[in-house]
Amino acid sequence: MSLNKIIVLNFGGQYDQLIVRRVRELGVYAELHPCDVEINSLNLEGLAGIILTGGPQSVNDKNSLKADKKLFDLNVPILGICYGLQYINHEFKGQIETPTNAEYGKTPLLVDNKSALFKDVPQESTIWMNHKDRISKIADGFKKTAWTLNCPVAGMENTEKSIYAVQFHPEVVHSEYGKTMLKNFVIDICKAEQSWKMEDFATQIIEEIKEKYKNEKMICGLSGGVDSTVAATIVSKAIGDNLQCIFVDHGLLRKNEADEVMETYKNLGLNVKKVDASKEFLDLLKGVEDPETKRKIIGNHFVEVFEREAKEFGKAKYLVQGTIYPDVIESGKDKASVIKSHHNVGGLPENMLFEGLVEPLRSLFKDEVRALGEAIGVPHDMVWRQPFPGPGLAIRVMGDITEEKLKIVRETDKILRDEIKNAGLNEDIWQYFTVWTPIKTVGVKGDARSYDNVIAIRAVESTDAMTVEAANLPYELLQTLSSRMINEVAGVGRVVYDITSKPPGTIEWE
Numbered sequence: 001m002s003l004n005k006i007i008v009l010n011f012g013g014q015y016d017q018l019i020v021r022r023v024r025e026l027g028v029y030a031e032l033h034p035c036d037v038e039i040n041s042l043n044l045e046g047l048a049g050i051i052l053t054g055g056p057q058s059v060n061d062k063n064s065l066k067a068d069k070k071l072f073d074l075n076v077p078i079l080g081i082c083y084g085l086q087y088i089n090h091e092f093k094g095q096i097e098t099p100t101n102a103e104y105g106k107t108p109l110l111v112d113n114k115s116a117l118f119k120d121v122p123q124e125s126t127i128w129m130n131h132k133d134r135i136s137k138i139a140d141g142f143k144k145t146a147w148t149l150n151c152p153v154a155g156m157e158n159t160e161k162s163i164y165a166v167q168f169h170p171e172v173v174h175s176e177y178g179k180t181m182l183k184n185f186v187i188d189i190c191k192a193e194q195s196w197k198m199e200d201f202a203t204q205i206i207e208e209i210k211e212k213y214k215n216e217k218m219i220c221g222l223s224g225g226v227d228s229t230v231a232a233t234i235v236s237k238a239i240g241d242n243l244q245c246i247f248v249d250h251g252l253l254r255k256n257e258a259d260e261v262m263e264t265y266k267n268l269g270l271n272v273k274k275v276d277a278s279k280e281f282l283d284l285l286k287g288v289e290d291p292e293t294k295r296k297i298i299g300n301h302f303v304e305v306f307e308r309e310a311k312e313f314g315k316a317k318y319l320v321q322g323t324i325y326p327d328v329i330e331s332g333k334d335k336a337s338v339i340k341s342h343h344n345v346g347g348l349p350e351n352m353l354f355e356g357l358v359e360p361l362r363s364l365f366k367d368e369v370r371a372l373g374e375a376i377g378v379p380h381d382m383v384w385r386q387p388f389p390g391p392g393l394a395i396r397v398m399g400d401i402t403e404e405k406l407k408i409v410r411e412t413d414k415i416l417r418d419e420i421k422n423a424g425l426n427e428d429i430w431q432y433f434t435v436w437t438p439i440k441t442v443g444v445k446g447d448a449r450s451y452d453n454v455i456a457i458r459a460v461e462s463t464d465a466m467t468v469e470a471a472n473l474p475y476e477l478l479q480t481l482s483s484r485m486i487n488e489v490a491g492v493g494r495v496v497y498d499i500t501s502k503p504p505g506t507i508e509w510e
């Protein structure tokens with residue numbers, strides 16, 4: 001039987017899911033479980049190896065996290081990382097100490113190249129450390145394989161038992177040869193087959209949902225974004241029309257957006273109802289200038305509309321959400337579960353209780369969601385949509401909102417999107433949009449004086465929206481944008497390019 005699976009046991013470290021992702025990048029299926037899961041309760045078919053993650057605790061604490069010891073009897077290779085190394089050393093009767101100095105950040109590492117784990121790794125390279133505790137006495141039967149200035153045992157192994165361990169984090173990019181080490185473990189030592197594809201993940205998760213929720217009714221709020229679209233498509237492939245999707249048009253979407261996304265949803269076979277609530281939203285927002293008040297009005301009313309529509313569909317037990325891994329903020333044990341139940345619903349009203357949330361994407365990173373989307377037939381353009389804020393264009397019209405200002409933002413935003421796409425930059429830039437500012441500016445159009453508004457272009461590069469740099473748009477492109485916006489959109493007097501980074505700025509202007 002082929003060996004095609006790695007189990008990662010999670011001791012609550014920051015990089016637990018990253019380890020899973022690195023294994024998947026090698027084309028090997030990996031799944032994350034709480035560290036103390038009963039080994040015999042897991043499906044061990046095809047198991048090639050086990051990885052123990054890092055974690056914030058000290059193994060010397062009385063209540064420190066422990067794994068089911070049966071894992072050491074499975075006769076598969078084991079790799080301990082950080083707390084994983086300390087836990088293994090502790091279990092095999094070595095000693096761990098807490099020195100006064102911790103070791104954080106990039107550190108030079110020396111390795112014994114004879115170790116299979118360090119094949120093709122130079123004797124000296126840079127790795128990422130993040131620990132306080134360290135080995136003070138190596139367990140019997142283990143041999144030291146790596147060290148740093150502050151950490152006498154940064155790597156150890158017991159080849160007889162096929163147990164390997166490192167104090168540093170090979171999974172983070174700052175560890176120069178980290179990927180090589182993980183490859184050495186997964187492919188050479190565990191002999192795992194590189195046969196896993198995103199299509200397999202899709203099939204597996206669809207089957208899982210089908211089995212668990214065959215005749216249940218579920219509701220999903222679609223936003224037009226990639227996460228909710230992929231989540232809904234996955235669930236819809238499992239339970240069909242028992243999933244009712246609701247798409248609320250709050251009147252603050254981009255040009256043609258509502259029609260375009262509805263078309264995509266229909267082509268994907270989603271059972272979706274579009275609710276045109278734009279008049280309600282715009283009436284509520286009339287004359288409101290403060291950005292936070294605008295956000296609150298939109299958020300509250302969105303909930304009201306969603307609740308109203310959900311009731312019409314009848315009692316749905318579950319809410320489907322497109323939560324992805326970076327959104328998962330809970331710590332510890334249940335991080336791995338694909339489908340989490342008995343959870344109150346963040347962002348939805350307290351009294352609108354569901355029996356559970358179904359979050360099929362909660363173990364995936366954004367680029368994996370995109371790959372999954374493509375694998376299940378979500379169109380490329382939808383998969384590569386830029387992030388769009390819930391309050392939509394309301395926070396791109398400074399101050400109070402009118403149809404006229406929205407129209408200017410829609411038209412200029414369309415020109416920007418078209419030109420960015422023509423320049424082949426649409427998949428490189430994180431977000432790009434235009435902002436209507438209340439600044440009036442004098443100009444001369446066709447020999448006559450004009451007095452129109454300033455439009456700002458915002459285009460940013462980022463990987464997570466936490467920090468951003470203004471995109472380095474070619475000057476010719478900026479010139480084209482300025483002249484097209486002023487010539488083609490009535491009410492635009494001047495175009496400026498925002499070069500503020502975040503921090504100190506934010507992506508949106510309000």
Ligand code: XMP
Pocket residue numbers: 295387388389390391431465502505506507508509
């Ligand atoms: P900022 O402007 O805070 O934006 O740098 C970071 C990311 O969040 C989006 N954003 C929002 N999304 N509701 C949302 O759903 C909001 O009120 C909101 N404000 C900002 C923004 O587009 C960017 O992707």
